[in-house]
Amino acid sequence: xxxxxxxxxxxxxxxxxxxxxxxxxxxxxxxxxxxxxxxxxxxxxxxxxxxxxxxxxxxxxxxxxxxxxxxxxxxxxxxxxxxxxxxxxxxxxxxxxxxxxxxxxxxxxxxxxxxxxxxxxxxxxxxxxxxxxxxxxxxxxxxxxxxxxxxxxxxxxxxxxxxxxxxxxxxxxxxxxxxxxxxxxxxxxxxxxxxxxxxxxxxxxxxxxxxxxxxxxxxxxxxxxxxxxxxxxxxxxxxxxxxxxxxxxxxxxxxxxxxxxxxxxxxxxxxxxxxxxxxxxxxxxxxxxxxxxxxxxxxxxxxxxxxxxxxxx
Numbered sequence: 001x002x003x004x005x006x007x008x009x010x011x012x013x014x015x016x017x018x019x020x021x022x023x024x025x026x027x028x029x030x031x032x033x034x035x036x037x038x039x040x041x042x043x044x045x046x047x048x049x050x051x052x053x054x055x056x057x058x059x060x061x062x063x064x065x066x067x068x069x070x071x072x073x074x075x076x077x078x079x080x081x082x083x084x085x086x087x088x089x090x091x092x093x094x095x096x097x098x099x100x101x102x103x104x105x106x107x108x109x110x111x112x113x114x115x116x117x118x119x120x121x122x123x124x125x126x127x128x129x130x131x132x133x134x135x136x137x138x139x140x141x142x143x144x145x146x147x148x149x150x151x152x153x154x155x156x157x158x159x160x161x162x163x164x165x166x167x168x169x170x171x172x173x174x175x176x177x178x179x180x181x182x183x184x185x186x187x188x189x190x191x192x193x194x195x196x197x198x199x200x201x202x203x204x205x206x207x208x209x210x211x212x213x214x215x216x217x218x219x220x221x222x223x224x225x226x227x228x229x230x231x232x233x234x235x236x237x238x239x240x241x242x243x244x245x246x247x248x249x250x251x252x253x254x255x256x257x258x259x260x261x262x263x264x265x266x267x268x269x270x271x272x273x274x275x276x277x278x279x280x281x282x283x284x285x286x287x288x289x290x291x292x293x294x295x296x297x298x299x300x301x302x303x304x305x306x307x308x309x310x311x312x313x
Contacts, residue, residue, distance in 0.1 A: 001215045006036045010067040010076035013041040014152040016174050020202055021080045023177075024100075027220055040076050042066050064205070068094055071207045078213065079205045083198030083229055084171070086205070088237040097214055098204045099229050101222035103173035105200035105250060107133060107193040109186035110160060110175070111167035116186040120144055120167060127156070127165040131267050135246035136193050137169070138269030153178065169193070173200040194248035194263055197232035201225050224253045227284040234288025235262045239295060244311060245304050249288070256281050262291050264300040266307060273298045 007028060011021035018041065025037045043066070067079040068091060083099060090096070114120050120141070127149030128134055134146050147165065149156050153174055160168050175184055204220060206213050232249035239247065246267055251260040258279055265272040275294035279287035292300075 002212070003032050004035050004077075004213070004216050007038075007078065008076045009037065009039045010070040010079040011039050011041055012067070013043055014154075016082075016153050016178060017080075019177050020082065024078075024080045024202070024204065024220065027100075031219055032216070040070060042070065068205070071205065077206065077210065078217065081203050081205060082171075082174075083201040083203040083233075084196045086198065086203055088197075088233055090205070093208050094205055095208045096203050097206045097217040098221035099226045100202045100204075100220055102201040102225040102228070104176060104187070105195040106172045106190070107169050107188040107195065108172040108175055108184045109167060109188060110157070110170055110183050111185050112160065114167055114185070117141060117144075117167070117188070117192075124166040125164075127159065127168040129156075130169075130196065131244070131246040132196055132248050133169050133193060135265040135267050135269050135272070136248075138267070139265065139272055140192075140269075142269065153180075157183065171199055190250055190261065194261060195250045197236045197247075197249040198229045199250075201229050203229075224281070227251075227258060227281045228253055231258055231260045231279075231284040231288040231291075232262075234285040235260065235292045235295075236288075238289050238292035239264065239300055239304060245307055249291075251284075251287075253281060258284060258287055260287050260291050262295055264295055264303055266303070271303060273300050273303065 009021045009025060011017050021039045025039060028035060028037050064081055064086065070076040071079055072093065109117055122143040123145060125145045125147055126137060127147055129149050137144060137146050149159065149168055156168055156170065159165060172184060172187055204217055228251035231251040235249040236247055246265045249260065249262045251258050258281055259276065261276040263272060263274045273295055275291050275298065277287055277291040277294065
Protein backbone atom coordinates (compact mmCIF):
# COMPACT_ATOMS: atom_id res chain seq x y z
CA UNK A 1 0.00 0.00 0.00
CA UNK A 2 1.16 3.51 -0.84
CA UNK A 3 0.90 5.73 2.25
CA UNK A 4 -1.17 8.83 1.48
CA UNK A 5 0.84 12.08 1.58
CA UNK A 6 -2.09 14.45 1.98
CA UNK A 7 -5.75 13.97 2.90
CA UNK A 8 -8.56 16.53 3.07
CA UNK A 9 -11.67 15.74 5.15
CA UNK A 10 -14.94 17.45 4.18
CA UNK A 11 -17.13 18.27 7.18
CA UNK A 12 -20.15 20.30 8.18
CA UNK A 13 -19.21 23.23 10.40
CA UNK A 14 -21.35 22.41 13.43
CA UNK A 15 -19.41 21.72 16.62
CA UNK A 16 -20.40 18.05 16.59
CA UNK A 17 -19.53 17.53 12.91
CA UNK A 18 -16.14 19.18 13.41
CA UNK A 19 -15.50 17.01 16.51
CA UNK A 20 -16.21 13.96 14.36
CA UNK A 21 -13.88 15.18 11.60
CA UNK A 22 -11.14 15.93 14.15
CA UNK A 23 -11.62 12.45 15.64
CA UNK A 24 -11.01 10.80 12.26
CA UNK A 25 -8.15 13.26 11.54
CA UNK A 26 -6.39 12.18 14.75
CA UNK A 27 -6.81 8.50 13.87
CA UNK A 28 -5.37 9.06 10.38
CA UNK A 29 -2.44 11.07 11.75
CA UNK A 30 -1.66 8.26 14.20
CA UNK A 31 -1.78 5.70 11.39
CA UNK A 32 0.17 7.80 8.89
CA UNK A 33 2.48 10.25 10.71
CA UNK A 34 3.94 11.49 7.41
CA UNK A 35 0.50 12.35 6.02
CA UNK A 36 -0.77 15.94 6.13
CA UNK A 37 -4.45 15.79 7.15
CA UNK A 38 -6.69 18.88 7.00
CA UNK A 39 -10.40 19.66 7.35
CA UNK A 40 -12.53 21.52 4.81
CA UNK A 41 -15.46 23.03 6.73
CA UNK A 42 -18.69 23.53 4.78
CA UNK A 43 -22.24 24.73 5.39
CA UNK A 44 -24.92 22.45 3.96
CA UNK A 45 -28.48 23.19 2.93
CA UNK A 46 -29.67 21.10 5.89
CA UNK A 47 -27.82 23.49 8.21
CA UNK A 48 -29.36 26.54 6.54
CA UNK A 49 -33.06 25.57 6.60
CA UNK A 50 -34.09 25.39 10.24
CA UNK A 51 -37.75 26.41 10.23
CA UNK A 52 -39.09 23.25 8.52
CA UNK A 53 -38.89 19.60 9.60
CA UNK A 54 -36.43 17.45 7.67
CA UNK A 55 -39.15 15.14 6.39
CA UNK A 56 -40.69 18.09 4.47
CA UNK A 57 -37.57 19.49 2.79
CA UNK A 58 -35.90 16.47 1.30
CA UNK A 59 -34.56 14.41 4.18
CA UNK A 60 -31.15 13.70 5.60
CA UNK A 61 -29.35 13.88 2.26
CA UNK A 62 -29.47 17.67 2.64
CA UNK A 63 -26.65 17.37 5.17
CA UNK A 64 -24.23 15.65 2.82
CA UNK A 65 -24.84 16.88 -0.75
CA UNK A 66 -22.31 19.72 -0.54
CA UNK A 67 -19.76 17.38 1.01
CA UNK A 68 -20.27 14.89 -1.81
CA UNK A 69 -19.75 17.66 -4.35
CA UNK A 70 -16.38 18.42 -2.72
CA UNK A 71 -15.48 14.72 -3.06
CA UNK A 72 -16.60 14.63 -6.68
CA UNK A 73 -14.58 17.67 -7.77
CA UNK A 74 -11.47 16.71 -5.81
CA UNK A 75 -11.50 19.45 -3.15
CA UNK A 76 -11.74 16.73 -0.50
CA UNK A 77 -10.70 13.08 -0.28
CA UNK A 78 -13.16 11.84 2.32
CA UNK A 79 -16.21 13.01 4.25
CA UNK A 80 -17.15 12.05 7.80
CA UNK A 81 -20.82 11.56 8.69
CA UNK A 82 -23.02 10.38 11.49
CA UNK A 83 -24.27 7.21 9.80
CA UNK A 84 -27.84 7.92 10.86
CA UNK A 85 -27.68 11.06 8.67
CA UNK A 86 -26.58 9.11 5.57
CA UNK A 87 -29.38 8.18 3.12
CA UNK A 88 -29.91 4.43 2.71
CA UNK A 89 -29.09 4.72 -0.99
CA UNK A 90 -25.93 6.70 -1.69
CA UNK A 91 -25.87 8.62 -4.98
CA UNK A 92 -24.09 6.88 -7.83
CA UNK A 93 -20.35 7.48 -7.67
CA UNK A 94 -19.99 7.38 -3.88
CA UNK A 95 -19.33 4.64 -1.34
CA UNK A 96 -18.83 4.14 2.39
CA UNK A 97 -15.18 3.15 2.84
CA UNK A 98 -15.29 2.50 6.60
CA UNK A 99 -17.61 2.51 9.61
CA UNK A 100 -15.92 3.20 12.94
CA UNK A 101 -16.59 1.56 16.29
CA UNK A 102 -19.98 2.59 17.57
CA UNK A 103 -20.47 4.91 20.53
CA UNK A 104 -23.78 4.76 22.43
CA UNK A 105 -26.64 4.05 19.99
CA UNK A 106 -29.30 5.24 22.43
CA UNK A 107 -31.43 8.35 22.85
CA UNK A 108 -30.95 10.70 25.81
CA UNK A 109 -33.58 12.54 27.82
CA UNK A 110 -32.49 16.13 28.46
CA UNK A 111 -34.38 18.48 30.77
CA UNK A 112 -33.62 21.23 33.27
CA UNK A 113 -36.63 20.42 35.46
CA UNK A 114 -37.43 16.73 35.16
CA UNK A 115 -35.43 13.51 35.63
CA UNK A 116 -37.16 11.26 33.11
CA UNK A 117 -40.00 10.99 30.63
CA UNK A 118 -42.08 9.35 33.36
CA UNK A 119 -41.72 12.50 35.48
CA UNK A 120 -43.23 14.83 32.86
CA UNK A 121 -46.74 16.11 33.71
CA UNK A 122 -49.64 16.12 31.25
CA UNK A 123 -49.23 18.85 28.64
CA UNK A 124 -45.45 19.05 29.02
CA UNK A 125 -43.73 19.97 25.75
CA UNK A 126 -41.08 17.57 24.41
CA UNK A 127 -38.91 18.50 21.42
CA UNK A 128 -37.48 16.10 18.86
CA UNK A 129 -36.28 16.26 15.27
CA UNK A 130 -37.19 12.64 14.57
CA UNK A 131 -40.49 11.06 13.47
CA UNK A 132 -39.20 7.82 14.99
CA UNK A 133 -38.90 9.42 18.42
CA UNK A 134 -42.20 11.25 17.96
CA UNK A 135 -44.07 8.01 17.23
CA UNK A 136 -42.54 6.24 20.22
CA UNK A 137 -43.27 9.20 22.51
CA UNK A 138 -46.88 9.50 21.37
CA UNK A 139 -47.45 5.76 21.76
CA UNK A 140 -46.02 5.59 25.31
CA UNK A 141 -46.94 9.05 26.61
CA UNK A 142 -50.10 10.30 24.85
CA UNK A 143 -50.52 13.01 27.51
CA UNK A 144 -47.37 14.83 26.36
CA UNK A 145 -47.14 17.51 23.65
CA UNK A 146 -44.51 16.64 21.03
CA UNK A 147 -43.14 19.55 18.97
CA UNK A 148 -40.50 19.72 16.19
CA UNK A 149 -36.95 20.72 17.13
CA UNK A 150 -34.39 21.64 14.47
CA UNK A 151 -30.88 23.07 14.56
CA UNK A 152 -27.47 21.86 15.67
CA UNK A 153 -26.90 20.49 19.16
CA UNK A 154 -26.12 23.89 20.72
CA UNK A 155 -29.20 25.44 19.09
CA UNK A 156 -31.45 22.70 20.42
CA UNK A 157 -30.04 22.95 23.93
CA UNK A 158 -30.46 26.73 23.75
CA UNK A 159 -34.17 26.36 22.92
CA UNK A 160 -34.58 24.07 25.93
CA UNK A 161 -32.73 26.54 28.18
CA UNK A 162 -34.91 29.40 26.88
CA UNK A 163 -37.99 27.58 28.11
CA UNK A 164 -39.45 26.65 24.70
CA UNK A 165 -39.54 22.99 25.75
CA UNK A 166 -39.85 21.12 29.04
CA UNK A 167 -37.57 18.38 27.72
CA UNK A 168 -35.85 17.34 24.50
CA UNK A 169 -34.69 13.98 23.16
CA UNK A 170 -31.22 13.85 21.56
CA UNK A 171 -28.74 11.21 20.47
CA UNK A 172 -26.66 10.30 23.53
CA UNK A 173 -23.48 9.87 21.45
CA UNK A 174 -23.51 13.48 20.26
CA UNK A 175 -23.79 14.84 23.80
CA UNK A 176 -21.01 12.57 25.03
CA UNK A 177 -18.70 13.46 22.14
CA UNK A 178 -18.95 17.14 23.04
CA UNK A 179 -18.39 16.50 26.74
CA UNK A 180 -21.97 17.34 27.68
CA UNK A 181 -22.51 14.29 29.89
CA UNK A 182 -24.03 16.46 32.62
CA UNK A 183 -26.95 17.42 30.34
CA UNK A 184 -28.10 13.78 30.14
CA UNK A 185 -30.79 13.19 32.76
CA UNK A 186 -31.77 9.72 31.55
CA UNK A 187 -30.79 7.20 28.87
CA UNK A 188 -33.62 5.56 26.94
CA UNK A 189 -32.83 1.88 26.39
CA UNK A 190 -33.87 -0.14 23.35
CA UNK A 191 -37.16 -1.16 24.97
CA UNK A 192 -38.03 2.51 25.59
CA UNK A 193 -36.76 4.02 22.33
CA UNK A 194 -35.42 1.69 19.63
CA UNK A 195 -32.52 3.52 17.91
CA UNK A 196 -32.35 4.73 14.33
CA UNK A 197 -30.34 2.73 11.79
CA UNK A 198 -26.65 3.51 12.32
CA UNK A 199 -27.16 5.73 15.36
CA UNK A 200 -23.92 6.28 17.29
CA UNK A 201 -21.62 5.19 14.44
CA UNK A 202 -19.43 7.34 12.21
CA UNK A 203 -19.01 6.59 8.51
CA UNK A 204 -16.33 7.66 6.06
CA UNK A 205 -17.56 8.37 2.53
CA UNK A 206 -15.36 8.61 -0.56
CA UNK A 207 -15.83 8.94 -4.29
CA UNK A 208 -16.26 5.40 -5.63
CA UNK A 209 -13.36 5.75 -8.09
CA UNK A 210 -10.88 6.46 -5.26
CA UNK A 211 -9.82 2.84 -4.88
CA UNK A 212 -6.47 4.10 -3.55
CA UNK A 213 -8.23 5.23 -0.37
CA UNK A 214 -10.00 1.97 0.44
CA UNK A 215 -6.88 0.24 1.75
CA UNK A 216 -5.67 3.33 3.61
CA UNK A 217 -9.02 3.76 5.40
CA UNK A 218 -9.59 0.06 6.16
CA UNK A 219 -7.85 0.19 9.59
CA UNK A 220 -10.57 2.65 10.70
CA UNK A 221 -13.30 0.11 9.94
CA UNK A 222 -14.76 -1.79 12.94
CA UNK A 223 -16.02 -5.16 11.64
CA UNK A 224 -18.70 -5.78 14.30
CA UNK A 225 -20.11 -2.25 14.00
CA UNK A 226 -19.93 -2.49 10.20
CA UNK A 227 -21.96 -5.72 10.27
CA UNK A 228 -24.59 -4.34 12.67
CA UNK A 229 -24.98 -1.09 10.74
CA UNK A 230 -25.15 -3.00 7.43
CA UNK A 231 -28.04 -5.09 8.80
CA UNK A 232 -29.84 -1.98 10.07
CA UNK A 233 -29.42 -0.11 6.80
CA UNK A 234 -30.48 -3.15 4.76
CA UNK A 235 -33.72 -3.33 6.75
CA UNK A 236 -34.40 0.36 6.24
CA UNK A 237 -33.46 0.20 2.55
CA UNK A 238 -35.76 -2.78 1.92
CA UNK A 239 -38.70 -0.79 3.32
CA UNK A 240 -37.70 2.39 1.46
CA UNK A 241 -37.04 3.92 4.86
CA UNK A 242 -36.53 7.69 5.02
CA UNK A 243 -36.95 10.40 7.60
CA UNK A 244 -40.54 10.77 6.30
CA UNK A 245 -41.48 7.52 8.04
CA UNK A 246 -41.06 6.52 11.73
CA UNK A 247 -38.68 3.58 11.37
CA UNK A 248 -36.11 2.08 13.75
CA UNK A 249 -33.51 -0.64 13.27
CA UNK A 250 -31.09 -1.76 15.95
CA UNK A 251 -28.65 -4.66 15.73
CA UNK A 252 -26.31 -6.13 18.34
CA UNK A 253 -23.51 -8.68 17.98
CA UNK A 254 -22.52 -11.41 20.42
CA UNK A 255 -20.14 -14.29 19.75
CA UNK A 256 -20.42 -13.86 16.00
CA UNK A 257 -24.23 -13.78 15.98
CA UNK A 258 -26.33 -10.74 15.10
CA UNK A 259 -29.72 -9.89 16.61
CA UNK A 260 -31.75 -7.28 14.75
CA UNK A 261 -34.93 -5.54 15.90
CA UNK A 262 -36.98 -3.20 13.75
CA UNK A 263 -40.19 -1.23 13.91
CA UNK A 264 -42.37 0.92 11.68
CA UNK A 265 -45.13 3.10 13.08
CA UNK A 266 -47.46 6.00 12.48
CA UNK A 267 -46.19 9.44 13.58
CA UNK A 268 -49.16 9.75 15.96
CA UNK A 269 -48.19 6.48 17.67
CA UNK A 270 -51.55 4.85 16.89
CA UNK A 271 -50.03 1.90 15.02
CA UNK A 272 -46.70 0.15 15.67
CA UNK A 273 -45.31 -2.90 13.89
CA UNK A 274 -42.28 -4.76 15.26
CA UNK A 275 -40.14 -7.71 14.14
CA UNK A 276 -36.78 -9.25 14.94
CA UNK A 277 -34.38 -11.91 13.72
CA UNK A 278 -30.95 -13.48 14.20
CA UNK A 279 -28.18 -14.56 11.85
CA UNK A 280 -24.44 -15.17 11.72
CA UNK A 281 -22.34 -12.03 11.25
CA UNK A 282 -21.51 -13.00 7.65
CA UNK A 283 -25.18 -12.62 6.70
CA UNK A 284 -25.75 -9.09 7.98
CA UNK A 285 -27.48 -7.65 4.92
CA UNK A 286 -29.57 -10.79 4.44
CA UNK A 287 -30.70 -10.49 8.08
CA UNK A 288 -31.78 -6.90 7.44
CA UNK A 289 -33.82 -7.95 4.41
CA UNK A 290 -35.39 -10.87 6.30
CA UNK A 291 -36.54 -8.71 9.21
CA UNK A 292 -37.85 -6.13 6.71
CA UNK A 293 -39.81 -8.96 5.06
CA UNK A 294 -41.35 -9.89 8.42
CA UNK A 295 -42.40 -6.27 8.88
CA UNK A 296 -43.79 -6.16 5.34
CA UNK A 297 -45.79 -9.34 6.00
CA UNK A 298 -47.24 -7.62 9.06
CA UNK A 299 -48.37 -4.69 6.88
CA UNK A 300 -45.41 -2.30 7.01
CA UNK A 301 -45.35 -1.42 3.30
CA UNK A 302 -49.05 -0.63 3.28
CA UNK A 303 -48.57 1.46 6.41
CA UNK A 304 -45.62 3.35 4.88
CA UNK A 305 -47.55 4.05 1.68
CA UNK A 306 -50.49 5.45 3.63
CA UNK A 307 -48.17 7.67 5.72
CA UNK A 308 -46.51 9.08 2.58
CA UNK A 309 -49.91 9.61 0.92
CA UNK A 310 -51.18 11.49 3.99
CA UNK A 311 -48.09 13.74 3.96
CA UNK A 312 -48.77 14.73 0.34
CA UNK A 313 -52.32 15.86 1.11
